[in-house]
Amino acid sequence: MRDLLIMTPGPTEVSEEVRQAMSQKITNPDLDPDFFDYYLHTTAKLQKLLRTKNDTIIMSGEGILGLESACASLIEPGDRVLVLDNGIFGRGFADFANLYGADVELLEFPYERAIDPVKLQTYLAQDNDFKLATFVHCETPTGVLNPIAEITGILQEYEILTVVDAVSAIGGIPVEVDGWGIDIMLGGSQKCLSVPPGLTFMSISSAAWEAINERQTDIKGFYTNLKLWQNWYEKKFFPYTQAISDIYALDAGLDKWLADEGVFDRHKEIARAVRSSLTAAGLELYPETGYSDTVTAFCLPAGISYRQLNHIMTRKFAVMIADSLGQFGNKLLRIGHMGENCYEEKLYRTMRALDKSFHELGCNLQQSLAEVFMEEMN
Numbered sequence: 001m002r003d004l005l006i007m008t009p010g011p012t013e014v015s016e017e018v019r020q021a022m023s024q025k026i027t028n029p030d031l032d033p034d035f036f037d038y039y040l041h042t043t044a045k046l047q048k049l050l051r052t053k054n055d056t057i058i059m060s061g062e063g064i065l066g067l068e069s070a071c072a073s074l075i076e077p078g079d080r081v082l083v084l085d086n087g088i089f090g091r092g093f094a095d096f097a098n099l100y101g102a103d104v105e106l107l108e109f110p111y112e113r114a115i116d117p118v119k120l121q122t123y124l125a126q127d128n129d130f131k132l133a134t135f136v137h138c139e140t141p142t143g144v145l146n147p148i149a150e151i152t153g154i155l156q157e158y159e160i161l162t163v164v165d166a167v168s169a170i171g172g173i174p175v176e177v178d179g180w181g182i183d184i185m186l187g188g189s190q191k192c193l194s195v196p197p198g199l200t201f202m203s204i205s206s207a208a209w210e211a212i213n214e215r216q217t218d219i220k221g222f223y224t225n226l227k228l229w230q231n232w233y234e235k236k237f238f239p240y241t242q243a244i245s246d247i248y249a250l251d252a253g254l255d256k257w258l259a260d261e262g263v264f265d266r267h268k269e270i271a272r273a274v275r276s277s278l279t280a281a282g283l284e285l286y287p288e289t290g291y292s293d294t295v296t297a298f299c300l301p302a303g304i305s306y307r308q309l310n311h312i313m314t315r316k317f318a319v320m321i322a323d324s325l326g327q328f329g330n331k332l333l334r335i336g337h338m339g340e341n342c343y344e345e346k347l348y349r350t351m352r353a354l355d356k357s358f359h360e361l362g363c364n365l366q367q368s369l370a371e372v373f374m375e376e377m378n
Contacts, residue, residue: 114290
């Protein structure tokens with residue numbers, strides 16, 4: 001049987017270069033001066049990816065660690081926090097903010113649409129006394145991409161700190177941390193960089209550091225305390241022992257990304273072809289606006305369960321796609337066309353597997369997904 005092709009929106013396929021990097025001989029990262037330089041050089045590559053001169057760190061823990069760390073380190077009890085909610089992960093920021101005593105205001109938007117900057121501007125014209133605002137760049141469960149530059153531009157007008165989860169966008173969609181004035185930008189290893197899960201990375205602006213340093217109360221937590229990372233290189237000190245093999249993998253993934261001059265164009269073209277194929281076959285895309293170039297979500301046909309589809313696709317055709325989360329579980333299907341997944345041959349194989357699996361389940365598509373995909377790519 002062929003190796004299982006993981007076409008989910010993270011974790012993604014991992015290249016041989018990254019796997020080999022993980023097998024390098026390790027050292028003691030707390031004591032070896034060369035490792036501090038290696039870590040610093042890796043963060044410099046992240047700065048190129050994020051287009052920022054802000055401090056950038058790598059934390060040992062999946063992307064959620066970064067989200068919670070930003071909230072734990074910035075929020076004091078009673079701080080007003082504006083949570084922009086147009087998806088499961090966007091709304092999820094409220095849970096972390098509440099955990100650290102914030103006075104949370106949810107500004108809700110339809111989940112099938114991108115955040116409306118006009119609505120945000122109108123809201124803030126009436127109420128803008130917020131310490132920080134949080135939102136998600138790409139809502140992975142629904143494949144909705146939010147207009148990050150417009151949103152952060154509006155928040156800057158009111159001097160509101162910005163915390164942005166761009167975990168499933170960074171690397172597949174251009175980001176401009178400094179150009180857009182983002183205070184904390186959060187990413188993860190297992191999405192568009194196609195590195196195994198286990199690392200968070202983030203950039204931290206001088207304004208964010210100022211807010212952290214001027215707190216009147218202690219940060220509740222140790223692993224989530226960003227203050228401990230200040231001047232780590234000068235001190236030659238990490239708050240905890242680093243996941244050295246994961247960082248080797250991340251460094252290799254960054255090298256591969258930096259060498260790929262056509263990375264954004266490829267993501268855009270393949271995403272367009274995937275959407276065109278699905279609609280031509282009579283399947284319904286979930287988003288109405290804000291299509292992502294890294295993940296596409298579409299409605300599961302009536303009478304079919306994800307469990308049935310996944311069983312056939314993985315056992316017979318060795319391809320895995322995802323369903324969604326929360327209220328969208330067993331209602332939406334998701335294809336992750338990001339990083340190592342974002343190549344024509346892998347999407348063609350995925351579309352053929354979907355064609356055959358839907359046929360076995362008695363779902364007659366209007367056109368062949370694979371054939372339309374290839375027409376769109378040629």
